[in-house]
Amino acid sequence: MRYFVENLARWFDLCDYERHFALIVPKRAATCPMLLNAILAVSARHLSFLGRSDICDLSDFVRYQEQCLYHFIPSLNDSEAILDENILAATVILRYLEEVDVPLFTSETQHHLIGTRIFIRAQGEALVAGGLRQAAFWVAIRQEIYMALVNQRSVQPGFHLPPFSFDHSFSPADDCVWANRIVMHCADILRFCFGDDQANIEARHDTLSTWTRKWSRCRPESFSPTFYRAPDKSKKLVFPEIWYLEQCHVIATQHLNFCKILLAINNPKLRRLGSGSGHLWREVQVWTSLCHLVVYDLIENFGNYKLSDMLRMKSALESSNYAV
Numbered sequence: 001m002r003y004f005v006e007n008l009a010r011w012f013d014l015c016d017y018e019r020h021f022a023l024i025v026p027k028r029a030a031t032c033p034m035l036l037n038a039i040l041a042v043s044a045r046h047l048s049f050l051g052r053s054d055i056c057d058l059s060d061f062v063r064y065q066e067q068c069l070y071h072f073i074p075s076l077n078d079s080e081a082i083l084d085e086n087i088l089a090a091t092v093i094l095r096y097l098e099e100v101d102v103p104l105f106t107s108e109t110q111h112h113l114i115g116t117r118i119f120i121r122a123q124g125e126a127l128v129a130g131g132l133r134q135a136a137f138w139v140a141i142r143q144e145i146y147m148a149l150v151n152q153r154s155v156q157p158g159f160h161l162p163p164f165s166f167d168h169s170f171s172p173a174d175d176c177v178w179a180n181r182i183v184m185h186c187a188d189i190l191r192f193c194f195g196d197d198q199a200n201i202e203a204r205h206d207t208l209s210t211w212t213r214k215w216s217r218c219r220p221e222s223f224s225p226t227f228y229r230a231p232d233k234s235k236k237l238v239f240p241e242i243w244y245l246e247q248c249h250v251i252a253t254q255h256l257n258f259c260k261i262l263l264a265i266n267n268p269k270l271r272r273l274g275s276g277s278g279h280l281w282r283e284v285q286v287w288t289s290l291c292h293l294v295v296y297d298l299i300e301n302f303g304n305y306k307l308s309d310m311l312r313m314k315s316a317l318e319s320s321n322y323a324v
Contacts, residue, residue: 001026003043003055011116012092012139015176015183018281020135021089028086028132034075037068045097068094085133091253092139129321138180145186149258154194155187170218178219178251185211186262187257193266201268273290 009022013057018024029036029321041064044056068090149154166184167177198248227243244250 001029001039001043003047004039008042008046011096014142014181014251015138016135016258017174017176018135020132021139024135025089028130032086032090034068034071035086035090035093036069038093040064041068042093065094065097072088073293083285085131085136089136090138092136092143095140095143131209135305142183143186143260145183145190145255148190148194152194155190159187160191160224170214175220175222175246176248178223179248180216181256182215182219182252182255182259185215187258189259189262193262205263205266205268206257208261209285212256212263216256219252221254222246298321 005022005026006191009019009025012021013019014028024034029039030089039323041061044061044064045058047055048058048061072090072094075084103205115273141155144155144159153303161184166174168181168184192204192208222245226245229241231237244253260324
C-alpha cells in the first residue's frame with residue numbers, strides 16, 4: 001500500500017489536484033477487497049518489472065490479481081455493484097496493468113477494458129459530479145484514448161458524455177480543468193477520425209481544428225515550459241530538454257499534439273491517404289507509444305522533462321509533411 005501511495009498513485013492523479021488515488025483510494029481499500037487487491041496487484045507488478053524480487057515477485061502479482069478478479073467478475077452482472085465508485089476505481093487500476101503490458105501493434109487485451117466500459121456506461125453523467133467517481137473517469141478516458149490511438153479505432157461509445165455535462169468552454173478555470181478539456185477534445189477527434197459518421201467531414205474537421213487552435217491560444221500561461229535547452233549535437237543528443245511546472249501541463253501538451261497529428265493526417269482538404277496510409281499510421285503508433293512511455297518515465301522521476309513529448313510529436317508531425 002505504501003509503495004502505491006508513494007510511487008504509483010501520482011500516475012492516476014495527473015490531472016487531479018485533490019489527489020483522490022493517493023489520499024482517498026487507500027482509505028476506501030480498507031473496506032473494499034477488490035480495490036485493496038487491485039492496489040496490491042499493480043504494486044507487485046511494478047516492483048517485479050523493476051526487478052525488486054527482494055520485495056515481491058510475479059507470483060505475488062498473480063495471487064493478488066486472482067483475488068481481485070474473484071470479486072470483479074461477479075460485479076459485472078450486479079446492477080448495484082456497477083454503480084459503485086470504489087469498484088470503478090479498482091477497474092481503472094487493473095486496466096493500468098494491461099495498458100503498460102500490452103505490446104505495440106497487437107490486438108488490445110479485453111479483460112478490464114470491457115469492465116471499464118460497463119462501469120462507465122452504467123454511471124453515465126454522474127461521472128462528472130465530482131469525487132472519486134470523477135477522478136476515476138478521467139483516468140479511464142486517458143487510458144481509452146491511448147488504446148484507441150495504438151489500435152486505430154474510435155473511443156468507445158460509453159465514454160461519450162452529453163455536451164451539457166462537461167465544460168468545453170474557454171472560460172477561466174484551474175489548470176487541471178484546462179488539461180481535461182483538451183483530453184476530452186482528443187476523444188472527440190478520435191471519434192471523427194474513426195467513427196462511422198461520414199457526413200459534413202470538411203465542416204467537422206474545420207470545427208475541431210478551430211477548437212484545437214483556440215485552446216492552444218487561450219490556455220493559461222502556466223502551460224508554457226519554464227525551461228528549454230536545445231539538444232547538444234556534439235553529445236549526439238537528438239531532443240531538447242524541456243521543463244514544465246506541473247504534471248497536468250505535460251498531459252495537456254501530450255494530448256494537444258495527439259490532436260494535431262490526428263487532424264493533420266485526416267485533413268479532407270489535403271490528399272486522401274492511399275496505399276501509404278498504413279505507413280503513416282504505423283508512424284503515429286510509434287510516436288504515440290513513445291510519448292506515452294516517456295511521459296510515464298518523466299512523471300516517475302518528477303520535474304525534469306527531458307525528451308519532451310511535445311518535441312516528439314512535433315517531429316512526427318513534420319516528418320509526415322502535414323500541417324494543421
